[in-house]
Amino acid sequence: MTAIALEGVSKVYDNGLLAVDDVRLKAENGEFLVLLGPSGCGKTTILRMIAGLEEVTSGELWLDGECANDLPPWERNVAMVFQDGALYPHLTVRENLAFPLLVAGAAEKGLVDARVQEIAHGLGIEDTLDRRPALLSGGERQRVAIGRALIRGQPAVLLMDEPLASLDVALRSTLRAEIGSLIRSLNVTTVYVTHDQVEALSLADRVAVLRDGAVEDVGSPARVYQDPATAFSAAFLGSPPVNLAWATIWEVNGNGIIVDFGTQQLELPWGDGLSEALTPYHGQPVIVGIRPEALTRSTGGAHGTLLHGTVSSVDYHGHEWLARLEVGFRPVELDTVRTRSRRWTSQHPTAKRRLRFVTGKTQAPAVIPKRRGERRGEHRGANLLIRLDSPSGWTVGHEFHVTVDLPHIYFFDADGIRIDTNSSFPRY
Amino acid sequence: MNQLTIAAVRSAGAGRRRRGPGQLTRRTGFFSLLAVFVVASLFPFYWIVITSLKTPAEIAQGTTSLLPGHMTLSNYIDDFTQQDFIRPLINSVIVSVSTTVLTVVLASLAGYALSRTRIRGKPLILGFVLVGAFFPLLAMVGPLFIVYRNLGLLNSYPALIIACLIYTLPLAVWLLTNYFSQIPRELEEAAIVDGTTRVQALRKVIMPVALPGVFTVTILSFILVWNDFTFALSFMQTPDRYTAPLAIVTLGQSQYQTFYNLIDAAVVIISLPIALIVIFAQRRIVSGLTAGALK
Numbered sequence: 001m002t003a004i005a006l007e008g009v010s011k012v013y014d015n016g017l018l019a020v021d022d023v024r025l026k027a028e029n030g031e032f033l034v035l036l037g038p039s040g041c042g043k044t045t046i047l048r049m050i051a052g053l054e055e056v057t058s059g060e061l062w063l064d065g066e067c068a069n070d071l072p073p074w075e076r077n078v079a080m081v082f083q084d085g086a087l088y089p090h091l092t093v094r095e096n097l098a099f100p101l102l103v104a105g106a107a108e109k110g111l112v113d114a115r116v117q118e119i120a121h122g123l124g125i126e127d128t129l130d131r132r133p134a135l136l137s138g139g140e141r142q143r144v145a146i147g148r149a150l151i152r153g154q155p156a157v158l159l160m161d162e163p164l165a166s167l168d169v170a171l172r173s174t175l176r177a178e179i180g181s182l183i184r185s186l187n188v189t190t191v192y193v194t195h196d197q198v199e200a201l202s203l204a205d206r207v208a209v210l211r212d213g214a215v216e217d218v219g220s221p222a223r224v225y226q227d228p229a230t231a232f233s234a235a236f237l238g239s240p241p242v243n244l245a246w247a248t249i250w251e252v253n254g255n256g257i258i259v260d261f262g263t264q265q266l267e268l269p270w271g272d273g274l275s276e277a278l279t280p281y282h283g284q285p286v287i288v289g290i291r292p293e294a295l296t297r298s299t300g301g302a303h304g305t306l307l308h309g310t311v312s313s314v315d316y317h318g319h320e321w322l323a324r325l326e327v328g329f330r331p332v333e334l335d336t337v338r339t340r341s342r343r344w345t346s347q348h349p350t351a352k353r354r355l356r357f358v359t360g361k362t363q364a365p366a367v368i369p370k371r372r373g374e375r376r377g378e379h380r381g382a383n384l385l386i387r388l389d390s391p392s393g394w395t396v397g398h399e400f401h402v403t404v405d406l407p408h409i410y411f412f413d414a415d416g417i418r419i420d421t422n423s424s425f426p427r428y
Numbered sequence: 429m430n431q432l433t434i435a436a437v438r439s440a441g442a443g444r445r446r447r448g449p450g451q452l453t454r455r456t457g458f459f460s461l462l463a464v465f466v467v468a469s470l471f472p473f474y475w476i477v478i479t480s481l482k483t484p485a486e487i488a489q490g491t492t493s494l495l496p497g498h499m500t501l502s503n504y505i506d507d508f509t510q511q512d513f514i515r516p517l518i519n520s521v522i523v524s525v526s527t528t529v530l531t532v533v534l535a536s537l538a539g540y541a542l543s544r545t546r547i548r549g550k551p552l553i554l555g556f557v558l559v560g561a562f563f564p565l566l567a568m569v570g571p572l573f574i575v576y577r578n579l580g581l582l583n584s585y586p587a588l589i590i591a592c593l594i595y596t597l598p599l600a601v602w603l604l605t606n607y608f609s610q611i612p613r614e615l616e617e618a619a620i621v622d623g624t625t626r627v628q629a630l631r632k633v634i635m636p637v638a639l640p641g642v643f644t645v646t647i648l649s650f651i652l653v654w655n656d657f658t659f660a661l662s663f664m665q666t667p668d669r670y671t672a673p674l675a676i677v678t679l680g681q682s683q684y685q686t687f688y689n690l691i692d693a694a695v696v697i698i699s700l701p702i703a704l705i706v707i708f709a710q711r712r713i714v715s716g717l718t719a720g721a722l723k
Contacts, residue, residue, distance in 0.1 A: 053617050073620045080621040086614035090636040103623040103632075148622070159621075 002062070003029045003157060003189040004050060009059035011045050011213075018342050019045045021213040022059070027157075027206075030187045036200040036236070037210035043193045046210075047159050050191060051080050064156055077156035079149035081163045085141040087133040093120075093144050094129045100152050119147045122182070139171045146179065150186070158183070158190045164199065176203065197237045201225065209233045212340040231416035232334055234289045240322055240385050242410075243290045245329035249281040256304075259288060263328035266404060267304025277419050278411060286419065287332050289410035292322070292385045297393070298401035308401045312383060314391050321388040325400065329384075338415040473699075480504070480693035503693035507679070513694055515668055516675035519585075520654060520698075523671055526589045528649040531596040532642060539604030540630065544613070554605065561598030568594065569662045576663060583665040591659040596649040603648075607641030608634075647709050651702055672698045 004027040011020040020042040027033040035043035048054040049061060052073030061068050068076060079100070087096050097116045120126045123143045128136055136144065142163055149158060163179070164172045180203050183190050194200055200207045201221040208218040209232070217224050217233035228234035234242045250258040257275045259266040268275050278286075298306055309325035386402060388394065411419045481499045507513040542550065572591055573582075581587040611634060619629035635642075660671040667678070676694050681687075 051617075051621050053620070072625075073617075074623050074625050078621060080618065082614045082618060084612075084614065086612070086618040088615065088619075088633055088637075090633075090639075099619075100622040103619075103628070148618075 003027050003031070003064060004033075004191065005060075005062040006046070006050075007060040007062065009046070009049065009061060010057050011042070011049060011054060012057045016343055019213055020049070021340065023210075023213075023215055025208055025215065025218065027189055027191060029189055032183060032190045032192065032203060032205040034200040034204035034207045035191065035193045035210055036195070036197060036207055037216075038195055038236075040212075041210040042213040043210050044161055047080075047161055047191060047193050050157065051078050051159055052076050078159055079152060079155035079157070080159040081142070081145045081149045081161065083162045083165055085133070085145040087141060087144055087148070089133050092130050092132055093125065093136070096133065096144055097129075097147050097151050100148060104152065115151060115153075119151050123147050123178075138167050139175060142167065142175065146182075150182075150188075155188065158188050160190065160192045162194050164196075165194070179203070197239070201237065207237075209236055211236075212342060214340060228289075228410060229418050231287050231289060231332065231337060231410075231412040231418075234410055234412075235334055238291060240292050240387070243292065243295075243384050244332040244334070245288055245290075246285050246332060247288045247329075248283065248285055249278050251275075251279050251282045259286075261288075261327070261329045264307055265304075266307070266406075268406060269304070274406075274411075281413065281419065285414055287337070287412040287414070287416060289412065290384070290404060291408065292387045294405040294408040295384065295386045295402045296405070297388075298403045305404045305406055306401050307384070307404060308399060309384060310399050311394055311396050313396060314388070314394050316391075321391045321394075323386045323388055323391070323394050325384040325386060325402065327384050334416070338417075476692045476695050479689055480696050482689050484687065484689060486689075503689045504697070507690055507693050507697065513672075513675065513679070513697065516670045516672045517697070519664075519669060520672040522585060523588050523592060523656075523660075524650050524653040526585070527592040527596060527653045528646055530589065530593060531600045531649045532646055534593075535597060535600035535604045535645060536635075536638070536642060538601045539606075539608045540634070542601070542605045543608035543611075554602065557598050557601050559598075560594065561602070563594075565594065565658055569658060572659075573662055582663060583669050585669075587663045588659055588671070591663060592653045592656055595652045595656065599652075600645045600649060603645055604638075604641055607638060611637055643709075647705055651705065654698075654702060 004025075006023050006025045009020060009023045010018070012018050023042075023046060025033070025046075035046060037043050045054060049056050050063075052068070052071060056069050063071070063076060063078075087093075088099065091099065094116055097119060098112050101112050101115065116129070117126070120129055123146060125140055125143050125147065128140055128144070133141060133144070145163070149155070149160075160179075164175055167175065176199055192199075192203060204221050206219060207221050207224050209216045209224060209230075211232050217229040219227075219229075224233060225237050228237065231244060235244060245261055247262075248260045250260055252258060254270065256270045257268040257278050259268065268278070295307075307325075307327060309327035312324045312326050315322045315324075384402070394400065413419055478495065480503050481501070483498050483500050483502065486498065542553065547553070568591075576582045576587045615633055615637065616626075616629045619633045620626065624632060655673065656671070657673045660674040664670055664674060667675075670678075672694070676691055676698070679691055679694050
């Protein structure tokens with residue numbers, strides 16, 4: 001049964017900001033769904049709507065088969081882990097963990113204590129049980145927050161709002177692995193919000209890539225990575241990022257497709273469905289996406305699959321090298337491709353104007369801050385990024401040829417929507 | 429050149445640190461100035477305390493000695509037995525405690541509401557509240573008197589309590605609004621998602637966390653109301669309703685003589701609760717006013 005379903009859910013704030021735009025998402029029972037996207041894309045708002053902390057402006061939210069739009073948070077069977085933990089500072093860790101059970105009316109103190117002990121042991125925080133949150137480290141605090149969310153045994157839905165964002169990097173990967181294995185063992189439906197694509201790909205059963213309040217792509221991590229539905233999704237996932245460039249498609253009569261980058265060309269042979277999909281775009285600009293791993297040093301392949309360029313840099317990244325090749329392509333500015341207006345227009349239903357206590361921010365943040373080090377899918381310059389196992393033979397300033405692995409490049413139309421896929425994965 | 433500069437630097441620095449005659453005069457000057465301030469601030473109270481310990485005979489003599497010749501507690505006893513100071517004290521306690529309780533309850537609710545809701549006119553509301561704090565109280569006495577007289581509330585506790593709320597509420601609302609604003613919203617949201625209703629979240633999570641701020645407001649309110657003279661003078665007509673500061677006016681006044689020793693004893697009695705509160709709660713008051721970060 002579907003644990004969570006969002007049907008055409010929108011959220012409009014009082015100042016007219018369209019935070020979530022007609023989102024359609026589902027999470028099955030026991031599924032780990034990750035909402036991935038840059039700051040301000042609406043992923044946290046969606047999470048808060050599932051929790052009941054924000055009111056759904058239009059559309060329907062279904063929890064466990066029941067329409068939950070008007071259900072207050074305390075009547076929904078959800079548990080939430082906040083970004084900063086949100087532990088009760090006046091209670092010890094033990095009391096923090098026991099809080100949900102006591103609120104639910106668990107009478108037997110012995111049972112509550114046993115359960116607290118069990119959860120604390122499972123999360124490795126037994127030593128901290130009698131301390132106050134102020135004396136804990138960031139990692140310990142998050143563990144307590146997770147423990148508090150899980151202590152009720154079987155919440156229908158577990159919600160996590162970037163729980164690892166405030167931790168340092170080393171701690172992040174450790175805790176991420178622990179969260180992953182913990183949640184898998186519990187088999188509870190989880191919705192996890194993050195802007196880190198590594199977290200998304202490693203933890204998720206399914207990933208939903210969000211941008212400007214709408215879903216760009218949704219599917220299993222493998223599918224979203226290998227077979228992206230939009231240029232934004234291709235650019236957001238993957239490190240190093242995918243190479244994106246504008247090109248024009250020319251169909252040569254019955255012979256194949258020429259992908260014209262301006263300075264160079266690729267030739268696609270006729271007949272593998274790819275060329276058929278591209279034929280309608282004759283003479284039109286398209287966006288071509290080539291992942292760095294789809295480029296290899298040329299050992300003399302077919303002429304139509306070769307690109308050449310001057311090496312501008314070879315960077316050492318520890319486990320691999322990244323080379324940049326100047327190829328003179330026109331780069332794609334994703335911020336200009338298919339941008340969605342974030343203003344509410346008369347076509348959308350009116351946001352309910354009511355005084356809202358505590359829950360429901362009726363005023364959206366004025367400026368959506370851009371996080372440092374965060375990916376917005378920009379592709380700087382007309383360079384190709386190539387992954388190398390060894391830098392031998394790659395010298396800066398020399399011209400090299402690279403072979404493009406044709407089945408593994410992506411074509412998107414001028415709006416960033418994928419052209420050539422024939423996958424039958426559900427986009428929902 | 430190097431030698432010269434090094435020597436110059438050394439002598440300049442040493443001059444500052446050397447304990448020469450200049451240093452000594454500066455220190456004595458500083459401490460004597462300090463002594464002047466301390467004496468000027470504390471001497472009145474010291475005089476009151478020793479006067480309260482002097483015998484009536486000594487007062488009659490008009491003594492000006494700095495130390496009591498013969499210390500006695502008879503004044504304090506007389507205050508309670510002959511002058512019936514207990515009644516005014518009880519009145520003060522009733523008015524102060526009632527006003528404080530009302531202030532805390534009302535200001536907590538207001539502060540919570542003002543900090544959590546997003547109303548368009550919020551700066552205006554807060555400004556208006558602050559105006560109440562700075563409004564001249566004497567100007568309010570006349571109108572209030574008339575209103576109370578028409579309502580038949582003169583010489584009653586409620587009249588004074590309501591009037592004293594004017595002292596305490598603006599400051600309390602302002603302090604508590606500030607304090608509540610610093611409590612992160614996520615705390616209540618966490619409690620709500622954990623299963624409490626909004627009211628339960630307020631009771632179980634917010635109030636305990638806000639306790640330091642509420643404590644500060646309680647203390648400040650109590651001090652403000654305890655010291656009130658103007659309103660008590662205006663609204664309390666009969667001696668059995670006088671509050672303590674008011675009672676002092678008629679205390680120790682006989683046709684022929686003013687018994688300063690009795691008056692001063694009463695002053696000391698009145699000051700005791702405030703002094704004790706400030707001594708023991710001083711740190712709390714300061715921290716509540718500066719309201720540091722919670723995390």
